[in-house]
Amino acid sequence: MSMNNFELYKVFYWAAKSGSLTKAAKTLFLTQPSVSHAIKQLEDSFGVALFSRNSKGVSLTPEGATLYSYIEQSHILIGLAEEKMAELKKLESGELRIGGSDSLFKHFLLPYLEAFHDEYPGIKLQLIHGTTPEIITFLKEGRIDLGVVRMPIVDPQLEVRESIQLQDCFVAGSRYAELKGELLSMEQLLEYPIILFSRNSRARKAVTDLFHNYGFNLKPGIEVGSVDLLIELARKGLGISFITREFVSRELEEGSLFEVKLDVKMPPAQVGIMTLRNIPLTRAASEFLGRIG
Amino acid sequence: MSMNNFELYKVFYWAAKSGSLTKAAKTLFLTQPSVSHAIKQLEDSFGVALFSRNSKGVSLTPEGATLYSYIEQSHILIGLAEEKMAELKKLESGELRIGGSDSLFKHFLLPYLEAFHDEYPGIKLQLIHGTTPEIITFLKEGRIDLGVVRMPIVDPQLEVRESIQLQDCFVAGSRYAELKGELLSMEQLLEYPIILFSRNSRARKAVTDLFHNYGFNLKPGIEVGSVDLLIELARKGLGISFITREFVSRELEEGSLFEVKLDVKMPPAQVGIMTLRNIPLTRAASEFLGRIG
DNA sequence: ATTATTCATAGACATGATCTATAGCTCCTG
DNA sequence: CAGGAGCTATAGATCATGTCTATGAATAAT
Incomplete structure (x- = not known):
């Protein structure tokens, strides 16, 4: 498993493709002797002539043509790889x-x-x-x-x-319009049916813990699995929903929901x-x- | 069309394949810092991280994995190419x-x-x-x-x-047994039917010219297109065939044909x-x- | 002939790959 | 928790190797 310097194959590729060491040198920003030398290295390493040199340039021997058929593919793949990486960098793909x-x-x-x-x-x-x-x-x-x-x-x-x-809060619809503008205690709030997100939500755990710290037990009248339902049920007046305020900003603005303020500050959620x-x-x-x- | 140093891809290939810069270094008979440096060059040239380094080695990032999918193919092709060249050199194929x-x-x-x-x-x-x-x-x-x-x-x-x-000569079969051992002149030979190779043969031109130089006109009684027929017709006694002696050595040995000697030396053919x-x-x-x- | 190509060769040079030495990190173990 | 054994990264010195210049030799065209 010796493996030639891959760089030599790049030189070979261009020499074979252009049929001229001089042209290959120009393409690769090298001098002609460098290319000549690189090709010689390959030929020596294989013990096989890859090109026949004539006065107008070079042309592949049968062995050289065999090599080229592999190297061309290989070279194309590397070209594609480099294009792809440029795309990834410029966020054109990925x-x-x-x-x-x-x-x-x-x-x-x-x-x-x-x-x-x-x-x-x-x-x-x-x-x-x-x-x-x-x-x-x-x-x-x-x-x-x-x-x-x-x-x-x-x-x-x-x-x-x-x-x-994010700021969690309690919201209600017109059914509980009397609460608008009021500042409720936890105790007062708990007299209303509460709608919470289902059990394994972190927001729910946070609020349940908060109530627990104040010695209250927050248990929902209704549990739902989606924020949309939380909103919908509050609007229909089925209870007071505990929800992230930013998720109902539209409803709060248009007035279909209003915030039920508590005298306890709800800790914000990052x-x-x-x-x-x-x-x-x-x-x-x-x-x-x-x-x- | 910048194109990285292909040698870097060889390093990348082994690093990705083994998931370890240290192992890649061993495979490539390099030191670990060399490999580390090579990978860094690639990453810098693309402006994209190719590996994530962890305490047990390295693993490809999504971008690195993308690159690898191209480079692996490319590397395999070069491996095949080198195998093929070794075969060609050892004359195992071609x-x-x-x-x-x-x-x-x-x-x-x-x-x-x-x-x-x-x-x-x-x-x-x-x-x-x-x-x-x-x-x-x-x-x-x-x-x-x-x-x-x-x-x-x-x-x-x-x-x-x-x-x-090769030595051209005239041969005949038993039909002309009387000529065996005789030394004929051109004139005498021409009294027999001559069997020659067809017109565009170089051997025929040579012998025709020779006769011509001596003032004779050698025209065949029969013209054939293959050496086998030349032999066969002479054996069957249809004439005296002009033929390369080496091509009838078996027949001369077994006696089914004999050489009709001329007093003029036939120039050898290389x-x-x-x-x-x-x-x-x-x-x-x-x-x-x-x-x- | 002369000129303009081509590639090959030799030897000088300098770039850049590679090395050594070291540090930092994570994981494992006694 | 300390220490060891992995791993990779970094810095800087070194030197090999790739590259250059200069030149030659061959061929083809003018």
Whole structure:
């Protein structure tokens, strides 16, 4: 397994392709003797003549032609590889795989995704939704480039950047219009039917813990599995929904929902963007990260 | 069209394949820092990370994996090319294309061809028959590696090696038994029916010219197109055949033909082996040439 | 003949690949 | 927890190898 210097094959390729050592030299920004020498090295290493030299240039011997048939392919592949890498660098191709929750995609990431896709239409976007632990697993398995979840994240393998803050709150529809403008205590709130996100949500755990710290037990009248339902049920007056305020900004503005204020301050939730520590980011991923950072 | 140093791709290949710069270094008989540096060069040139470094070695980033898919192919092709060249050098493959006349193949070249094929069964033999001018054309067009014809050949583009001598003579069968042992003059010979090779043969021209120089006109009673027929007709007693003695050595020995001696010495004919001047020979061709030289 | 090509060769030179030495990091082990 | 055994990165010195210049030799065209 000796293996010649691959650089020699580049010289051979151009010499064979152009039928002239002089031309090959020009293409490669070398001098003619360099090319001559390189070819000689190859010929010596194989113990076979590759070219016949004549006064107008060179032409391949049968053995040289055999070699060329392989090297040409090989050379083309390298050319394609270099093109591809340039594309990847210029974000003309590649993919960006992001893990997160559907609601974060919809209410937080969507405008960034649109802008990114407009600017780099060659990058394939892949959105993978799952719970926070699932997202972490996907990251570690290399199935996604970025994970977008609620803080806090504590995992030594992960590098987490804090992004925007989200503020959770309680909202209700016209059915509970009497609460508009009021400042409720936890106790007062608990007299109303509460709608919470289903059990394994981190936001739900956070609010349940908060109530628990104040000595109250927050148990929902209704549990739902999607943010859309959380909104819908509150509007229909089935209860008071606990939800991220930013996800209902439209409804709050148009007045179909209003915030039910508590006298206890709800701690804000950070959105964290996770990447694997010490694993280099894809060009696409690092560009995207720069935009949402 | 920048094109990295191809040697870097060799390093990249082994690093990616083994997942370890240290192992790649061992494979390539380099030190680990060299490999590290080479990879860095590639990464810098692309502006893209190719590996993520961890404590157990390295692993490809998505971009690195993309590059690898091209480079692996390319590397395999070069490996195949080098194997192929080694085969060609060791004469384990390749081909040998010889041009000549059927009778020279059969009576002169055959034993060499047999021996050559026994020793190098991987070499494909191609025998192409034609007249001397055709053979020369084939040579110049690169369709054959060697031409085997009768001398003299005068062509500045050709390099001719003289091989064995052939002696032309007249032979007859038992029908003309009375001539056995006799020494005939041209005049006497011409009283018998003469069998000659067909018009465009060089041997025929030579003997016709010889007779002409002595003031005689040699015109055949029968013309044939093959040496076999020349022999056969002489044996059957249809005339006296002009033929190369070496081609009928078996018949002369077994007595089915005998030589009709002339008092004029027939000039010997050289066999010439032609190659193109200044065009390197195939390994197979030069080996074969060495054996018949 | 003369000129303009081509490639080959020899020897000087300098670039750049490679080396040594060292540091930093992670993981494993006693 | 300390120490060792992996791994890769970095810096700087070194020297080999690729590249150059200068020249020659051959061929073809003018």
